[in-house]
Each structure stands twice: as C-alpha cells, then as structure tokens.
Amino acid sequence: MSTDLFAPYPLGDLGLKNRFVMAPMTRNRAGAGTAPTALNAEYYAQRAGAGLIITEGTQPSAVGQGYPNTPGLHTDEQVAGWRLVADAVHEAGGRIVVQLMHTGRIGHRDVTGLQPVAPSAITPAGQVFTGEGMQDMQEPHALTTEELAGVVADFVDASRRAIEAGLDGVELHAANGYLLHQFLADGSNVRTDGYGGSPENRARFVVEVATAVAAEIGAGRVGIRVSPGHTFNDISETEIEATYEALVTGLEPLGLLYLHLAEDPSTSYGDALRKLYSGPVIRSTGFAGPSDLATGQELVDSGAADLFAIGRGFLATPDLVARLQSGAALNEPDLATFYGGGAEGYTDYPILSA
Template sequence: MPTLFDPLTLGALTVPNRVIMAPLTRSRASRDGIPTPIMAEYYVQRASAGLIISEAIGVSRQGNGFTYTPGLWTDAQMGAWKPITQAVHAAGGLIVAQLAHNGRAGHHTVIGEQPVSSSATVSPVAAWTYDGPKPSEMSRPLAVEEIPGLVASYSRAASNAIAAGFDGIQIHAANGMLIDQFLRNNSNARTDAYGGSIENRLRPLRQITQAVVEVVGADRTSVRLSPNGATWGVDDSDPTPLFTAAAEMLDGIGIGFLELKEHGPAGTFLPTDVPRQSPMMRRFFRGPLVLNCDYDRTRAQADLDSGLADAISFGRPFIANPDLVRRLYERAPLTPAADATFYTQGTEGYTDYPTLEDIAAVA
C-alpha cells in the first residue's frame, strides 16, 4: 500500500506526495476580490504540499459572499493571480483553483444584491459583512432562465484560472454553498427541473462540471462534496442515494479526482452522527478519492492502507504548519492553528507561522 509520501496521479497532475492542502478561505484579498501580494508568500510557504487547493475563489460578484475573498471574474483579479501561481510553480508546487458561488451565504452589502439560492430560505448561520456578522437574509430563488448564466460564470472563471496559471479547477460543491444548496433537500424546495428528484438536484452540479470540463478538460477538473452532516445549515434527509448518484455521475464525466469533506462524531469541525459516505461513494467513483477532515498522520495512513482513500487533504494543520509534509514525515510536533486570525487581514497568523527550520534557528 502507498504511504502518504508516495506520488500519485490525479488526472493530468502527478503530485509528489499524498498530503494535499485543503481549500482555506483566509480573507486576505481586497474588497473587490483582487488577490494581494502576501497571498503569494503564503502559498509559496506551503508549496511542498502534494497539491495546493486554493481558497474558495468567487465566480461572480453575486457569488463572492464572504468578505475580503478573491475572485476570478475580472481581468484585474486574473492578473493578480498570475504572480501567485508563478511563485508556487517556481517553488516546485502545484495549485488548482477552487471555484465557488456562495449562494445564500452572502449579504447584499457585500455582493450588491439579495443573495440567490435554489429556493427562498434563510441560512441559520450569520452572514459576513464589512461591519461584522449580520443575520442572514432571505434568498431569492434563481429562475430557470438564470441557470445558463450561472453555468457560464463557472466556465468563464475556469478559463480565467487557466490563463492565470492554475494547474486545474476544483468545483466547490460542498459546505452549504450554492451547488450544495441545490443538492441537499433541506435547502432545495423547487418543483421544476432543478428540484425534487435526485437527478434534478444533481443537475446544476452536472451542468457546471460539464461546462468546466469543456474549458479545461476532465483531467484538470475536480469536485469537492461534503456528504455527511449539516454545513452552513444545508443538510439532506437521505444522503446515501444522493451522494452515491453524485459519485456515479462524476465518474461518468471522468473528473481527475473527487474530494470529500466528511465530519466524524467526535470531530472538532461540526461533529455529526451521520455516517461517512465515502465507503459507499468509493464503489461508484473509480477515480482518485481525496478525503478530508480531522486527519492526523495515523488516521490518514490507515485510510490509505484500507484502500478507502488515495490521498488526504489537511486544512487547519496547513494553516499553522507551512512545512506540514516534512513534519508528518518526521513525526515532528504540529503547531496548533489560531482561530482568531483565520479571517483577519494582514500577515499575522498568515505568513508568520514558523517552519521546523525557523524553530531550530531560534532554539
């Protein structure tokens, strides 16, 4: 069985190890979604990851619902990503762009309009605004005639991402964002071709994935799902038929890899009793499977050994340990991540986490 430190082929990408950096929103961009130079330093510091999955990047202003998060819908945004991807490549790393539309997880003061979703619902989670958290607003259901425009926003952003030097795309269909608001039945009450049956609820994900594949190729396209437990208030009463159907559909399209964020009953990140869906989904998705959430080295290697996963993505450990691959390899202690600076601006809690070498230098 492979170890975490063996190479792997993820579609068109051959990654040097199986320690993947999970997508992490860090809110260090400008208010108009333009990446800032400190983001290059941050990603370069983490370039020894087998693959970096970028923070969520908005496909449109309508979808860029968090504060200080980057986009890929304007030339200025695309231009500002170029030095970041170049710097990651120069450091020997690979980076794919996670493309996102937040749907109802937005606020009119940030996105300039009433948030949209599959249906008229209110997220139970507070909205992010430039004046601090505010109660979420009632969402406006997208009209059927608006769906082609939504799909096109993903293909445009995908094309911009490739022009900006990204090595591929991850479609963010997890964590209660817009695609997930269509997928799961506690947020989708539609009675048209985009609601009700599993096939209908899968339709936006299928159309968006096919559109991205047309632009960048299936072997440079990946998808992230969060199949168990509520995320951002989005949940499903019967996840197994839904997510095995999603796995089968994505297998048919032939995407480069599928990433699943799965919560455990005792996890530190939204614990849930809903069982992990990966064992069932693995039977339907035959490509590489990347698993996430609350992993340490022992659990990660165990899931590779059992054949459940091909690689593991790490989120918070990569925030606080830029040299995570080396630390896992050497079984060195990990620095804990400080929540207080997850979404603050500036370098504190962002580019100032030490490597083992930095720690040795001051010892």
C-alpha cells in the same frame, strides 16, 4: 500493505510529489478588487511542500461572494493576482488548483451590494459575517430556470480564467452548504422544475456545471468537493445516499481529476461513494478530526482514499509534510487570525527548514 504517503502520486497529469493535499481554507485577505496579492502568493508558496494545494474558496461571480475580502476569479485584475500565486507556487515546486465557491444564499447585501441567489427563496437560519459584523441572513432570490445558464457560464468563465492565470485546475465547491450543495439538499431546494423534487433532479445542476467546466478546460483539470450529510450553513438533506449516488453516477463518465469528500470518515456515505466512483478520491475528515498522519495512513491503506487533505495543519505549519516525515512538532494554529488581517497568523508561522 502500507502505502508511502511521502512518495509521488500521479494525479492525472499533475504528477504530485506526495499524497498530502492542503485543504481549501478561506482566509479573507484578498487585495483591492478582491484580487490576490503578493502576500497571498507568499502564503501559498510557503505551503508548496503539499502534493497539491487547493486554494481558499473563490467566487466565480460578484454575486457568488459570501464574505468580505475573499478572492474572485471574474475580472482581469483578479487573473493577474492569481498569476502571482500560480507562479510562486510553481517556482517552489508545488501544484495548485483554485476552489470555485459560489456561496449562493450564504451571503449579504452589505458584502456585495447584491441580493444573494439560491435554488429556492428559503432564508438560511443564522448570521453571516459582513463588513458591519455579524448580521442575520437575508431571503435569497430563487434562480429561474433561464437564469441557471448564466450561473453555469460564470463557472465556465472563471475556470477559463484560472487556466489563463497559470493555475493547474479548479475544484468545484459542492460542499459545506454553498450554492451547489444548496441544489443537492432538499432543505434548500424545493424547486418544481427539472432541478428539484427527486435525487436525480437535485443532482442535475451540479452535473451540468461540472460537464460545462470540463468541456471548457478539460476534465483532467477539474475536481469536485462534496460533504454528504454535513449540516454546516443550515443545510439539511434527506435521501442522502440516493442524491449523492445520482451525482456520482452523473460525474463518473466525465473522468474528472478527483472527487474530494469532506465528511466524517466514520460515516458510511464516503465509503459508498468511494466504491461507486472509479477516479481518484481525496478524503478529509470534515472537522471530525484528527487530521494527523495516522488517520491519513489508515484512510489510504484501507483503500478509502488515494490522497489525504489537511486543513489547519497546513495553515499553522507551512512545512507540514517535512515535519510529518521527520516527526518534528507542529505549530499551534491561532484561531484569532484565521479570517482576515495581514501577515500576522498568515505568513509568519515558523518554518523549521528556513
């Protein structure tokens, strides 16, 4: 039987108006103090036709910032900025959770003035964008066992601030090679304490963060994104099934808002996790594409997903859901304005209904 993706879906108590999710997308347009601005609020409000918006990756602490002009959620000024965003989206009838992205070893002193931190002191291959252009990545500081509690506290504090700002919840970014993924992956985690060495140990830190955040704001306000097998940001993993099974087994009793999979749906990992996890699952294609209506319909109809996340489609077409429903043509994304800049390529994509 075919499911109507345009019909409401009761995700937790959020009551989504449809099953389309705007995937998290870094846009590097935060204002002073890396606080969101009225321009950011306008951008998200334009896209409130999504059942759920997941915001761009947002640092829960100063050292968790990997790129210039990404927003934070660790100061009062940033909370005030996020309130503009939350209010504008709610006013437009949407729902919005903020993605908490601690970038870990993906970062640079030239962005934050701080040495990046990671599970282990392993420098990632490749370069990172800084205010001074592309630069080689640097050796991160390996977090001590004692320091881990501070990182958990930063996630908890940022989540409390998200609710204070009026956002509907948080998504923990445990995908795409950032800090939480660095703990899961044996290529970046060679720890010899209780947080490394086995699939259960590598999953432990992520489960601890999720447990602490759920205890602070309620499990029904917390989603999590994972990307098993992705190699983005020099991440490398073996024992993938065992590690993600350990993770999902640890998350299962929490009763989180959702599990969000960012991976090629043709791999087997996502299907196995879907079977293992009893809560709602968001599926996105993880760049394997295409993120079109037919793909979303197939994922939901086959039982592989409850909700379908689309990235670049929402970036370029603010009224994407209405256009998918009517069959209208979509706008073309402009790569040159993805990261950084102002209104151009951000809030000026044409809206048919406007």
